[in-house]
Amino acid sequence: RAVLLPHCSRKYMDSRCKATFDPEIPSYFCNHCSEDCLINKATRLAQSKGYDVYILPGGSCIPKLLKRHHYEGIVGVACGEEIKLGGDVLRRLGLVAQAVPLIKNGCANTVFSLETLEKIL
Template structure:
């Protein structure tokens, strides 16, 4: 089947909210696969995480065409993915923007690599302490497309805000959550960008 068929199917499923309707099946599948024992999460958390992953993926498919038509784009990175969260990180925070500015002090830092990738592709890059900074940045800058990397909670908040602004967005899920030492896939980010 052509890729367009699957994209159309995903868009319809997303519009009908089908991914939310399968929560019971997801819980049963998680129990059968012993995901709570393996991952250390309870069934409700596993179910929510899987629903959120599906939601982000379907949203990316739904918004991809509109996003690709955009030209003036921003990339929002989570500050918690910096290699160091102490004085070893030389990033400078500007409260006016609000964003950190990478000083490129660690070549192996995930944020350093993502900043380079985003800038090389023509994005304005922001390293945010949280999703609440996004409205302030978007008020000052007329972006017509954004990419964000975050945990599911931050992505949900940003999605609602961006939906109200009718701004096409793409999202990259963190592969390791937390408030420090978080991770994401550079390969996934490059594909999205």
């Protein structure tokens, strides 16, 4: 099982964010640099429940990710456009998926409900 989080929900979108980026996947990986960062909280929550966590720049990264890693189910957090894109990809691959929509959009400083994510997990 995997959780796909949007990189635009990181507290910092600059060098203050210590997440590392792996272009081979492509994903950021949270290094827990800021306790009040939504991505940090979501990453800790998902990992505590046994999920792999990927922080993606966009839904177009999903096919490359799934060529390297195989999952039976995916939970994705994203804006409406990315939910549609990611959902289309996952349906074509026959994967079960659930989505948590952003409650504040904008490609930076976006927000989602941690409580909704926790209920789904």
